[in-house]
Amino acid sequence: MATRALEFKPAKFAPRSPDLSRSDDAILDSVRRALADDPAFCACYIAFAGGFQQPRSMALCPEGAQGEIKIAVSDGIVTLSGTVPALLHRRLAGVLVGWLPGVLNVVDFLEVEDRKGNSDEELAKAVLAAIERDPDIDLRGISVEAQDGLVTLEGLVETEAQVRAASSDAQAILGVRAVKNCLRPREFGR
DSSP, X not given: OOOOOEEEOTTTTOOSSOOTTOOHHHHHHHHHHHHHHSGGGTTSEEEETTEEEOOSOTTTOTTOOOOEEEEEXXXXXXXXXXXEEEHXXXXXXXXXXXXXXXXXXXXXXXXXXXXXXXXXXXXXXXXXXXXXXXTXXXXXXXXXXXXXXXXXXXXXXXXXXXXXHHHHHXXXXXXXXXXXXXXXXXXXXX
16 A cells, blocks of 8 residues: 655744755755654664664563664755654654754655554644754643644743744644644743
């Protein structure tokens, strides 16, 4: 069965500090490190042109190796293929890679081994996982709910910039149709 590619538009994944001068090799190295260093991918093999990285720590992932992510980069466009354990991993991989400087687009051919994770609860978990990994956001005080692709963000964050960043992170997740952002900056929530 052929996998339908998912293409993430650059506007959805505009890097926080774009660096359009980065070489494909530099982008490839950043993608490899971003995925290999994230705990969600500790049990995945990471394959790329000229190399293959073993899972980071089998001690952290006692269930053994799960999945293989193949990375290719051409003219700033990153293509991900292979398999990942769950839909959460597919959603998270696209966001993590899309945030990297120099990445103009992400084309996702990843297949999911366990297809059970397409519930509202799993979508909310994926959004929360993306926000949790965003260094510009203090996650404390944020709650996420999802219903039929509509994600609602509620709570208090430090700044208006964090309100916008959380909304952008949520919109970048595969399966999110719309975001209702009810976050408020603490300075206005007092």
